[in-house]
Amino acid sequence: MTGTAAPYALVIGIECHVELATSSKMFCGCAARWFGAAPNTLVCPVCLGLPGALPVPNRRAIELAMTAGLALHCEVPAHTKFDRKNYLYPDLPKGYQISQYDLPLNTAGWLEIAGDDGRPKRIRITRAHLEEDTGSLHHDGRGTLVDFNRSGVPLLEIVSEPDISSAREALRYLESLREILIFAGVAEFRLEEGGARFDVNVSIRFDEGGETRWPPQSEIKNLNSFRALEEAVAYESARLWDEWHAGGDIRTRRTKVTVGWSPERGRTFPQRQKEEVDDYRYFPEPDLVPLSPAPADVERLRAALPEMPVEQRARFVRDHGLSEYDARVLVSDRALASFFEDAVRAAGGEPKQVANWVTGELLRYLKEGNGAVSAAKVTPAHIGELVRIVKDGTISNTAAKEAFAEMWVSGKAPRDVVESKGLAQVSDEVQIRAAVDAVVAENDQAIATYRAGKPQVLGALVGKVMKRMGGKANPAVVTSVLRERIG
Amino acid sequence: MSTLDRSVVEKVAGLARIELTDEEIERFTAQLSVVLDAVDRLRSVDTSAIPPTASVLPVDNVMREDVVRPSLPLEEVFRNAPGRDGDYFRVQTVLEQR
Numbered sequence: 397m398t399g400t401a402a403p404y405a406l407v408i409g410i411e412c413h414v415e416l417a418t419s420s421k422m423f424c425g426c427a428a429r430w431f432g433a434a435p436n437t438l439v440c441p442v443c444l445g446l447p448g449a450l451p452v453p454n455r456r457a458i459e460l461a462m463t464a465g466l467a468l469h470c471e472v473p474a475h476t477k478f479d480r481k482n483y484l485y486p487d488l489p490k491g492y493q494i495s496q497y498d499l500p501l502n503t504a505g506w507l508e509i510a511g512d513d514g515r516p517k518r519i520r521i522t523r524a525h526l527e528e529d530t531g532s533l534h535h536d537g538r539g540t541l542v543d544f545n546r547s548g549v550p551l552l553e554i555v556s557e558p559d560i561s562s563a564r565e566a567l568r569y570l571e572s573l574r575e576i577l578i579f580a581g582v583a584e585f586r587l588e589e590g591g592a593r594f595d596v597n598v599s600i601r602f603d604e605g606g607e608t609r610w611p612p613q614s615e616i617k618n619l620n621s622f623r624a625l626e627e628a629v630a631y632e633s634a635r636l637w638d639e640w641h642a643g644g645d646i647r648t649r650r651t652k653v654t655v656g657w658s659p660e661r662g663r664t665f666p667q668r669q670k671e672e673v674d675d676y677r678y679f680p681e682p683d684l685v686p687l688s689p690a691p692a693d694v695e696r697l698r699a700a701l702p703e704m705p706v707e708q709r710a711r712f713v714r715d716h717g718l719s720e721y722d723a724r725v726l727v728s729d730r731a732l733a734s735f736f737e738d739a740v741r742a743a744g745g746e747p748k749q750v751a752n753w754v755t756g757e758l759l760r761y762l763k764e765g766n767g768a769v770s771a772a773k774v775t776p777a778h779i780g781e782l783v784r785i786v787k788d789g790t791i792s793n794t795a796a797k798e799a800f801a802e803m804w805v806s807g808k809a810p811r812d813v814v815e816s817k818g819l820a821q822v823s824d825e826v827q828i829r830a831a832v833d834a835v836v837a838e839n840d841q842a843i844a845t846y847r848a849g850k851p852q853v854l855g856a857l858v859g860k861v862m863k864r865m866g867g868k869a870n871p872a873v874v875t876s877v878l879r880e881r882i883g
Numbered sequence: 884m885s886t887l888d889r890s891v892v893e894k895v896a897g898l899a900r901i902e903l904t905d906e907e908i909e910r911f912t913a914q915l916s917v918v919l920d921a922v923d924r925l926r927s928v929d930t931s932a933i934p935p936t937a938s939v940l941p942v943d944n945v946m947r948e949d950v951v952r953p954s955l956p957l958e959e960v961f962r963n964a965p966g967r968d969g970d971y972f973r974v975q976t977v978l979e980q981r
């Protein structure tokens with residue numbers, strides 16, 4: 397990977413296309429969840445581009461796009477509109493894509509990542525605009541097959557400034573973006589289902605004979621995984637450097653090149669130079685009227701924004717005293733994070749104990765059962781109660797784990813499980829004293845050893861008392877009674 | 884006066900994937916020049932006091948609710964398709980992938 401060791405600085409900007417989590421498409425009522433559907437079953441005259449069909453924007457898509465912008469600290473313009481981007485390609489049935497050109501829905505935002513020097517770094521976001529996705533093409537030996545199910549799915553294109561300085565920072569930027577969009581309920585960001593794609597602009601900058609060289613960039617199109625992005629950036633930046641030193645046309649060329657990425661070969665390949673901006677012949681979409689986001693609506697969406705992951709993690713560490721690791725695990729899933737907070741409330745505090753249960757037993761059982769937090773029979777109130785009865789000595793930690801297993805299956809409250817399974821531990825000193833007496837009577841040798849100055853024998857004696865009481869004695873009480881008796 | 888030359892017409896035809904003969908290029912260059920000159924006359928109107936607009940319609944914020952409606956049955960989908968292969972549209976091979 398290209399890091400500090402490389403003889404050049406990397407300058408990276410990313411365009412991220414992400415499908416919005418709507419039920420229906422951007423401009424028609426066809427279902428937006430195209431992945432896995434039988435070909436061409438989610439299409440209508442609008443998304444097939446049939447003559448005379450008219451688009452009507454999806455209110456939810458516009459709200460989600462604005463929510464994304466607000467979460468990314470963008471400005472919301474007073475006026476915005478849709479434009480036609482004209483180009484001919486078989487995945488685009490109308491011969492144009494409805495997009496946004498000069499008045500995007502969101503402008504001038506930022507998000508913060510950990511920079512390569514470990515310090516917080518802001519990556520500026522130029523714009524985030526709405527457009528429609530295209531159909532998908534399949535190539536076989538005889539030609540090209542087109543499925544228009546994806547055509548017209550709402551797509552948010554988020555364009556960063558070239559503020560990213562390494563492949564690692566690029567990954568952190570995308571991970572952060574993904575987390576924010578999922579948390580805000582804007583997108584599901586399912587890369588494996590084609591729900592997000594990236595175009596990455598890569599250039600290198602270096603000194604040569606006292607002069608700064610900044611040759612034209614490469615645009616790597618249509619990356620669909622974080623891994624592809626990492627590998628493609630490393631490959632292409634090294635290739636630019638090599639081409640410069642081999643005296644290639646990069647030395648004289650003024651414009652960027654467009655390349656694709658072949659994960660199989662681990663290399664980029666040149667692509668047809670797509671149209672320049674002028675060639676797209678953008679003009680205002682005559683079939684749609686402009687949008688003027690009402691300030692009241694903007695404020696309503698802003699108020700509905702959940703706490704963002706980076707802030708929530710910081711708060712969990714600061715207010716709950718959790719480790720960075722636990723905070724990261726809990727905040728990886730919005731439902732898990734709120735489960736944790738509800739459980740802390742139910743426990744009346746004890747956030748560390750609650751976190752242990754949630755990141756330990758709960759997550760383990762969820763993983764085994766491949767289930768979602770929301771579907772679990774164990775509730776935050778149950779975890780709160782479990783923490784409380786461990787703390788007040790009603791049950792031991794070991795018994796609590798046994799109780800959890802039962803709660804997981806039956807959904808019963810901890811106290812009911814403790815009662816029905818007889819898990820309560822005995823703290824009653826009369827019973828414990830009797831058991832201690834019996835153990836002391838049978839272990840002269842061990843007691844002599846203890847008195848001779850070997851306190852480590854105590855553990856074995858505690859174990860014998862516990863065994864005698866069927867493991868239900870409170871070990872702290874046993875230890876103190878025993879010490880008192882033989883000390 | 885517009886100075887449209889034939890290279891512009893060739894370029895626009897290329898973007899539209901339309902093949903034109905030499906004679907057509909000549910003819911369209913002349914015709915399009917007339918159109919552009921006519922549109923050019925709009926520049927002489929003083930618009931400094933008129934707020935910019937993207938639409939001539941006196942409405943904005945027309946939207947629909949996010950509700951799924953039935954899509955077309957397959958036989959309707961392919962009714963006018965130039966080529967069908969199973970449940971896909973078949974088109975001429977595209978050499979370069981986007």
Ligand SMILES: [Zn+2]
Pocket residue numbers: 421424425426438439440441442443444548
């Ligand atoms: Zn449709």
